[in-house]
Every structure is written in structure tokens, then in C-alpha cells.
Amino acid sequence: MFRIEADRARFREIVRGKIREDLKKYLSTPELIARQGQHAVSVPIPQIELPQFCFGQNEKGGVGQGPGQKGDEVEGEGSGKDGAGAAGEGEGQHILEVEVELEELAEMLGRELELPRIEPRGKRQLLSDGGRYSGVSNAGPDSLRHFRRSYRQALKRTISAGAWDPAAPRVVPIRDDFRYRARRIAPTPESSAVVIHMMDVSGSMGREQKEIVRIEAFWIDTWLRSQYQNLEVVYIVHDAVAKIVDHDSFFHLRESGGTKISSAYELCLKLIGEKHRPEDWNIYPFHYSDGDNWSARDTEKCVSILRDEILPRVNQFCYGQVKSAYGSGQFKKDLDEALGGDERVVTASVADRGDIHTAIRAFLGKGR
Amino acid sequence: MHAQSRSRSRLGAELSGWAQHIESVARGHGLTFHPVEFELLDASDVNGLASYGGFPVRYPSWRFGMEFERLEKGYQWGLSKIYELVINNDPVVAYLVRSNSLLEQKLVMAHVFGHADFFRNNCWFAGTERKMLDKMAAHATAVRRRIDRLGIDKVERFLDLALSVENLLDPYLALRRTLQGRSVPGSSAPGGAQPSGAPDFARCQPPTYDILGYLCAHAPLEDWQREILTLVREEAYYFQPQRMTKIMNEGWASYWHSRILTGGVLDASEIVDFADCHSGATLTAPGRLNPYKLGIELFRYAERRGEDLMRLRRVHDDASLIDELVDDEFVASQKMFVYTRNTRSGKSEVEGRDGRAVKERLLGELSWGGLPRIELVGVDEGGALRLEHHHDGRDLQLAKARETLLRVSALWSGPVVLDTREDNAPRRLRCRGGEVSVEERTVARDTDDDVHESAHDNGA
Numbered sequence: 001m002f003r004i005e006a007d008r009a010r011f012r013e014i015v016r017g018k019i020r021e022d023l024k025k026y027l028s029t030p031e032l033i034a035r036q037g038q039h040a041v042s043v044p045i046p047q048i049e050l051p052q053f054c055f056g057q058n059e060k061g062g063v064g065q066g067p068g069q070k071g072d073e074v075e076g077e078g079s080g081k082d083g084a085g086a087a088g089e090g091e092g093q094h095i096l097e098v099e100v101e102l103e104e105l106a107e108m109l110g111r112e113l114e115l116p117r118i119e120p121r122g123k124r125q126l127l128s129d130g131g132r133y134s135g136v137s138n139a140g141p142d143s144l145r146h147f148r149r150s151y152r153q154a155l156k157r158t159i160s161a162g163a164w165d166p167a168a169p170r171v172v173p174i175r176d177d178f179r180y181r182a183r184r185i186a187p188t189p190e191s192s193a194v195v196i197h198m199m200d201v202s203g204s205m206g207r208e209q210k211e212i213v214r215i216e217a218f219w220i221d222t223w224l225r226s227q228y229q230n231l232e233v234v235y236i237v238h239d240a241v242a243k244i245v246d247h248d249s250f251f252h253l254r255e256s257g258g259t260k261i262s263s264a265y266e267l268c269l270k271l272i273g274e275k276h277r278p279e280d281w282n283i284y285p286f287h288y289s290d291g292d293n294w295s296a297r298d299t300e301k302c303v304s305i306l307r308d309e310i311l312p313r314v315n316q317f318c319y320g321q322v323k324s325a326y327g328s329g330q331f332k333k334d335l336d337e338a339l340g341g342d343e344r345v346v347t348a349s350v351a352d353r354g355d356i357h358t359a360i361r362a363f364l365g366k367g368r
Numbered sequence: 369m370h371a372q373s374r375s376r377s378r379l380g381a382e383l384s385g386w387a388q389h390i391e392s393v394a395r396g397h398g399l400t401f402h403p404v405e406f407e408l409l410d411a412s413d414v415n416g417l418a419s420y421g422g423f424p425v426r427y428p429s430w431r432f433g434m435e436f437e438r439l440e441k442g443y444q445w446g447l448s449k450i451y452e453l454v455i456n457n458d459p460v461v462a463y464l465v466r467s468n469s470l471l472e473q474k475l476v477m478a479h480v481f482g483h484a485d486f487f488r489n490n491c492w493f494a495g496t497e498r499k500m501l502d503k504m505a506a507h508a509t510a511v512r513r514r515i516d517r518l519g520i521d522k523v524e525r526f527l528d529l530a531l532s533v534e535n536l537l538d539p540y541l542a543l544r545r546t547l548q549g550r551s552v553p554g555s556s557a558p559g560g561a562q563p564s565g566a567p568d569f570a571r572c573q574p575p576t577y578d579i580l581g582y583l584c585a586h587a588p589l590e591d592w593q594r595e596i597l598t599l600v601r602e603e604a605y606y607f608q609p610q611r612m613t614k615i616m617n618e619g620w621a622s623y624w625h626s627r628i629l630t631g632g633v634l635d636a637s638e639i640v641d642f643a644d645c646h647s648g649a650t651l652t653a654p655g656r657l658n659p660y661k662l663g664i665e666l667f668r669y670a671e672r673r674g675e676d677l678m679r680l681r682r683v684h685d686d687a688s689l690i691d692e693l694v695d696d697e698f699v700a701s702q703k704m705f706v707y708t709r710n711t712r713s714g715k716s717e718v719e720g721r722d723g724r725a726v727k728e729r730l731l732g733e734l735s736w737g738g739l740p741r742i743e744l745v746g747v748d749e750g751g752a753l754r755l756e757h758h759h760d761g762r763d764l765q766l767a768k769a770r771e772t773l774l775r776v777s778a779l780w781s782g783p784v785v786l787d788t789r790e791d792n793a794p795r796r797l798r799c800r801g802g803e804v805s806v807e808e809r810t811v812a813r814d815t816d817d818d819v820h821e822s823a824h825d826n827g828a
Contacts, residue, residue, distance in 0.1 A: 004436050005416075006433075007428055007429060007432040008433035010433055011430040011431075011434045011437060013430075048434070050431065050528055051771030052532055052534075052768065053739070053740045053742055053757075053768065054765055054768055055740060055763070056763045056764055056768075061709050061716060062706075062707060062729065062733060063704060063705070063707075063726055064657065065703055066705075069718065070718055073716065073718075
């Protein structure tokens, strides 16, 4: 409607400014995750209203209408006369939800954490040629002859030659008139990526640790989704054995027992070998645990799988070590020692939610 | 009303035929009103117009955008749908939504004539600006001109300050002026030379409730700032009577749409749909008061008691009408009750159905237009505005009060003090230099004490 769109745009601009200001806060809470839709999240924004003098909480109820005995609970509550009485206004926390496109959220994240855009991997600059027959050429096989274009050409020639007679509209095509459909080469950069989230769900990973992983994973996905046209996410959980699970179980599954990290890496490798081949995909394995592994032997095995098999095939491997009451934190040390010099490996430790944004910056800061 | 013809157009032959018919029926019942102009509107434009309070042109503000966003969400989720919009103006402008059924259009038209009669005849509206459509457009132009010259940020920041204090006004000011001019409409010929628009503020002195007026007159503002504050005040006074008479106004319009439509405007086949549509609008959700419902029931109750309805609609506002009409019988027949919040469970519970208690509670909520009653009692030697909240048992929300005080202080360019109570203990909020402190006052309003304090302020 007329001018209201301008006012709405202004309002949204203000809201975005507010979100940008508070992004650090959102980075460490799961608030946005629960509100994620297909393409957007709805962000709750408290207190954007203009302050005015109004009644507070000790307002002692109001007048209602309907059945009910003394002491019965009032449904819906509040004398619904808005304006007067302003019942139900509570703390004045009129929370308004504003939809923000995931794309835009990623852009805010990028700006806040100064993330570089991801540069395509060297060999990935292979341009795939889209095979669409949207062009026209003068030569080609008969099976691709473009009838309408050919006719038009013949008609043009007939008219310009003065041979056109409206009373007897006859057009005879000659060799030169024929036109053929042609494949137009439309180079598009490789644009698919897969994120493989692996998480230790053994007994020592508690609720808070998983929550941290969840928040991290949300932001990582959001960012990568903004960088690739097509993003797939795979979830792997492991204790002593690894398995692929869906999004929900990833964050809620709780297993007990030991931890064998190599099991997850092997499964990851299998995925890379079969379903998400490096020729077709940009691959981002992420692994989260509290740093405990079954044995030093298994850690050695992990390192060798990483170094020899996984790293050559992926864009970057990230390990996030979440501090728990039980974890020794040894695994990060081992990784750093063995692969610290490799720029395809990023490790970060997260002591609490406040560290999430540093970890994200470390993971995504290389632009790989 | 210039470039908007795109989506608004006059009624077609069928609807204007009905509009004329309904108008003559309304006049036959003794309703009087300024000419009513109906306009057809696309459903997609209703929310935009509603965000502007029904006016096609308002000054630019993100607040309208926020309201628009809210209405759109409500509409998408099916929580709300706007049937009608009426503007108190001469001519009265009312919008009909193109997608409504013919029955709905008839109902809305009859409803609109009820509102139009109320605007014309209720004493609270006597002094309202009747060329508000033009005025709003002029305000919009003025603000836009300032924005062009000073930039959106600067103007917007000030406008936001001004809007924070828009309810610091004296709801009785315009009515007092009307009564002094002895021009209660209906009793004398309406029109004429009675003053209209927002009351003059040039001679505004404390003690006063017209804090907005006092700021317009005495705050050290730049010209453009004073212009904006003045127009915000003008619009606030224009909307104020609608706040004071919401129940009556809706009740009156509902009473008349029901009487007009069932009195021959509808044919028999439409009656059931009408009942459905009408009961939808006057539905009471459990535990809630619906102003349409309460209003229409009040007028029907008065009718049964043999009261003069035309007089009631002329002389009352919501509070005084309820004071006159509500008694034990009404409370019982409407199944009304008082509820309180159970502090332990946080839930609201029915407290009782005593007629007097219900009435008292209703009146308490409606008094002073439902707003906290805040008075400017004086300006002390230190230049501080002294505000006093007349506490009626309901505390202010202190967090918001602090914020608001900061803004009053910014407008005043000086300190502001607000006396209020919290949990029955006196509190003084003192705002100076961009900070608010809360003091507990053990001595209740001791003038000597105040003088002493302000002297101390000067020294500091």
C-alpha cells in the first residue's frame, strides 16, 4: 500500500540494526534455532517500542465475562479492551517476531565475524557446462531442426526477394534457411557442498556440550548455505561405533560407553568415497567431542585416516573440542601435534557458550 | 487522496443504491451526521490504511511500519480481519473492503452511519478537527520537508521523543473548552464558530495535565522541533475522544447496524448470515470483555429501562455511561465477574460477581482514558519539571517510566522529577544528565524538604 511500504522498510532497517547489534548475544543462544523455517528465521525482538508511561504488574486483575465460580481460573484472561486497562501487558514485553532471511543472517554473521567469502578450490574451478538447448545455430543434425526459425528465415528471404504473394502464400525453404537448436554452453561454477557433522555422544558429553555443538552447527550451516547454491548436511554420531542419524537424533541422542573416534572418521571416509565424492562436492567435515578417545592407538589411527584419506579430499577439516567435566581434552593436543602444520585442519576449543563465536571465526575464517 | 485512485474507487451502482437506502433508513431513525463518503478498497490495502489510523497520508514513521507488520502477521495467521475503517472527518470517510459479501457491505454501511452519528453528536467529539484528512496530509508534508532539509535520522530521533510523550495530555481539556463555549452539539446548531482542533497551549501553566502543551509552549526547542511536537500533540488530541468512548462508540454503531438491518434492509434469506456475521463481531471469548458486546448490551439495557438513547450517546463517555447504567441486574445478566491474579500460581482467578465490585473495577480501568494520571505540578528553581503520578492503586511500570522520563528530560533540556508510589511506598524518580535515579521518599511530600533538595541540586 502506498507509503506504508516505505515505513515498513524503515522499521525493518531498524530491526536489522538491532539484530546486528545483538548478534553476539544470538551467537551464544539457541534462541534462533528453534525458530528456523525453510528460508528464514523469525527473530524475537523485545522492547523496540517507544516507551510511554503505563501501568505495571501489580495491576490487580480486571473484569471478565462468562461462566465460572469463585476461584476458577479465567481462560484467555484480561478485560480484552485494549487500550483501557491494558491488562495482560505484563512486563510490557511485547515481543515482536521479525522474519530474517537465512541469507541475510549469514551476511550479518559474515560482517560481525569478518568472515571471508569462500574461494572455490583450485580444481573446482572446472566449469560444468549446463546442457540446455537454448541456442540456435546455422548447422546441425536434422533431428534438431528448429521449424519455426527455419520458416521465419525462409519467409524473410521470400519477402525480401519480392516473391511473396499474399494471394498464394507459399514459402519454399532452401538449404541456407535452415536453423538448428544448439546447446548453449552456460558455465556455472561448482556449487554443491556437503557438511558432515560428527559428534561424540558418549556418556561424558552432557546436555550443555550438545547445546553448544547445536548452536555452532546452526551458524556453520547458515554461513555455508550462503556460500553454496546447494548444501547438504549429514549427521554422524559415535561412541564406540558410528552411525548416520537425522537432524533431531543428532542433538538428542544420548549413548553411554566408550569413545572410538576413528569409527566416525571411517564412516565419514566411506561417505566421501561413495555418496559425496570430491569430484562433485565441496566437503566440510566437522567433528565435535570433549577430547577423550578410547586409546592412543585409536588416536593414531584417526590421524592417519585424516592425513592420508580425508584431508586430500576435503576443503577443510574442523575439530571443535567442547569442554566437559570429564573430558581430558587430550585429542586436540594430539591432533595439533600431528597435523598442526596443515592448513586444511582447524581446531578450536570451546569452554562455554561465550567461546562459540571465536570457534566459528576460526572454522570459517580461512575462506576455504 | 491524490495518487491513490489506483486502488480506491467509488462504489458501483448496486452498492451506492444500498448506501443511499441505508442512509435514509438511518435518518428516519433520527440519526444525524456529516455526509458519509464510502470508498472501495482492495483487501491488500486495508492493513496499510489501518496502520495509519485510517488516513491515507501520514508523516513517515517506522512505528506505522511496525503496526503494519503486526496487522499483516495477524491477517496471515487468520487472527484478525478488518471489516471497516471510519474516519471522524467532514465528510466522514469510510472504507469498504472489495472482497466482502453484499451482506457484509450492508452491515458495515449501517455500522458506519452509527459511528458517523456518534462523531457528530457526542460531546467529546464536539471540538475535534473535522478537516483532519487535510490536516494529516499537511502534517505529513511538514515533516517530509523537515526530513529533506535535516535528514531522516535527526528528524526521526526527535519524532520518536515526541511520540513517547503523546499521551501526556489532559483528556478533559477539549471538553471543558466545548462546555465553556456552551455548544453541546445537538442542543445548538452545530458548526458555527465553535473552536475546534487541539486546545491552545500558549497560556499553558502548571499545574496542568497538558504536559505536551506545556512542552510545546515552554521547552527550549528549535523551530522545526516545536513544529513537530505541536503536530504530534494535535493528532493526539484528535484521537483522544476515541479512546474515551471506545465502548460507547462501538456499542452505538453495533446497536444501529443491528436495528437498521433487521428493520427491513435485509431480505429473509440474509437473516441467518447476518446473525452469524453479527454474532462473530460481538462474540465474547471466555473471560474477556468485548467492547462491541459490552457497548451494545449497555444501550439495549438502557432501552429496556426506557432511557433516552439519543441523550445518552450525546453526553457520556465510557466511564460515565457505565456509571449511569451498570447495576446488579446488568452485571448478573451479562455474567460479569471480577478476577484477580493469583500471585502464587500466576493465573487469573474469578474473584466474585458482586455488582458493585464489578462496576468499581470497570470504572477504575476506564478512568482517565485508561492511562496513568500524570500531572505537571510545577517547575522548581533548579529548572526541574515536577511531575506527579496520581496513584490509584496501580503502580507504574518503572522500567518504562525511567525510559520515558529520559525522553521528557531530553525534550525539556533539563532535569525532570516524577513522584509516584511502588508497593504502596513513595518513590521519586529523578532524571538529570541522561541518568535516572530512584529515591525512596520516607517523608511524604514535604515542601520544605523539596526546597532544600533543589537548593542542594543547584550547588552540585
